[in-house]
Amino acid sequence: MQLKNIIMLIILSCYLAVGCSTSHDHSHDNHEHSSALDHQQAVADHDHNFNEQALSSKQTPERTEKSPVEVHSHSHFEDVINIEEEWAQLIGLKTVEVKTMPIELTITVPGKLIANPDKFAIISPFVNASINCVFKNIGDQVQQGELLVCLSSPEVGILRAEYERSRAELEIENQNHVRQQKLHQENIISDRQFQDTILSQKLAEVNLSYARKKLLALGVTEQELIGVTHQHVEATGSTLHLYAPISGVITRREASIGQKVDRASNLFEIIDSRRLWLEADIFEKDLTRIRIGQEVKISVTAYPDLIFKGKIFHIGSTLKPDTKTINIIAEVQNLAGKLLPGMFSTTQVVIGSKQKVLAAPRSAILEEDNLKIVFVKVPGGYCREIVKTGIVADEFVEIVSGLHDGDIIVTQGNYQLKSKSQITGVDPHAGHVH
Incomplete structure (x- = not known):
C-alpha cells in the first residue's frame, strides 16, 4: 500500500514537471511574438513620422532671419498720393516733423487797427x-x-x-x-x-x-x-x-x-504809424481773463506769415448791449511800417501757456468740407489725414487727434497736393481721426 502511494506520487510529480515545461515554452513563444509585433509597430511609426517630416519640409519653405517690418502709425494707405521728385521741387514742397512743445493759450477775436490820436x-x-x-x-x-x-x-x-x-x-x-x-x-x-x-x-x-x-x-x-x-x-x-x-x-x-x-x-x-492802436471786442464770458498789460498778437491778410505784437492798455467799462462785448485797446508796434490804419486783423490775446502739447505749424492745416486736414508722408507718397485742433498759437496749432509725435507733414505745397488729389480722384474724406 505504501509502495502504491509512492508510485502514484512519482507519477504525479512527473506530470507536473512536464506541464510546467510546456507552459514555459508556450509563454516564451507568446513573448517573442509580442516583441515582434511591437518592433513592427515602432518601424511603422518611425516611417510615418519620417514621411510627415519630409512632406512638411516640402510644403513649408525654410525661414530666414529678417529685420522687423516697420509699420507706420497711420494704417490708412489705400489713398496714397504719389508724386515725382521733379514735381515736388517745382511746387517747393516742404515738410516738418510734428513735435511736442509748449504752446500759449489765447483768446482769438477780430480787431481793427486805428491811428493813435496823439x-x-x-x-x-x-x-x-x-x-x-x-x-x-x-x-x-x-x-x-x-x-x-x-x-x-x-x-x-x-x-x-x-x-x-x-x-x-x-x-x-x-x-x-x-x-x-x-x-x-x-x-x-x-x-x-x-x-x-x-x-x-x-x-x-x-x-x-x-x-x-x-x-x-x-x-x-x-x-x-x-x-x-x-x-x-x-x-x-x-x-x-x-x-x-x-x-x-x-x-x-x-x-x-x-x-x-x-x-x-x-x-x-x-x-506816425510806428505805434498803432488795435481795437477789439471781448465777449462777456472772457472778461475775467483779460488784464491790462497782457500781450496781443495779430495777423493781417496782407502779411499772413507775420505776427505783430502789442500790449493791452485799456479795457472798456461798459458792455455793448447789442453784442454783449467789451471794448479793449492795445498799442501795437509797427516799426517796419507794414501795418496801416483801417486794416482788419485776427487778434490773439495771450492769457496763459500750456506745456507738452502736440503741435503742428499753422501752414500745414487746410480746410475742406468743414474738416481740417493735413498731408502726412507715408511709404510711397503722401496721404490725407483728418485732424482735430485745439488752441492756436503764433505759428503752431494744438493737434488734439489725427497725428502722432514724429509724423512728417507737409507745410508748403499742400495746396498743390490737395488739387492733385482731387484731379486723380483720391477720396476727399480719406484718412481717419485717431
Missing part, C-alpha cells in the same frame, strides 16, 4: 488864403517842424502890419520912458506925468503881445516874428507857412499851387 495830425489853414508853393507830397516821411506849404493871406498881412506897428510903438514908449524917468529924477516932471509914461509903456507891451498871439495862432512861428529866415524861406507880409506838427508819413494831400483854401480845407494828413 500821433495823427490834420494840417489846415486858419485863414482864407491861396497856395503859393507845396514842398511835400503824399507818402513823404517828414520830421516835426518841416515846411509843408506856403500860403498868401490878406488877413495875415493885416495882422503882421498890426504886429509891426505895435512893436514900433513899444520901442517909442520905451525910449520915452527912459527920458521921462530922467526928468522925474531931476524933478522936472511930476509924479503923475511919470506914471502916465509908465502906463503908456504897459499899454504898448499889451498891444504887441496881443498882435503876436494872433499871428502865432495862425501858424506864424516865433522865428518868423523876429525876422529869422526858416528853412531858407522868408516869411514877410501876407506870407504864411504851415509846418509838420508831428513826425510821420503824409497819408493825404489836398494842396495844389494856386488853390484857394479856408479854415475848412484839410491840406495834409500825417500819421
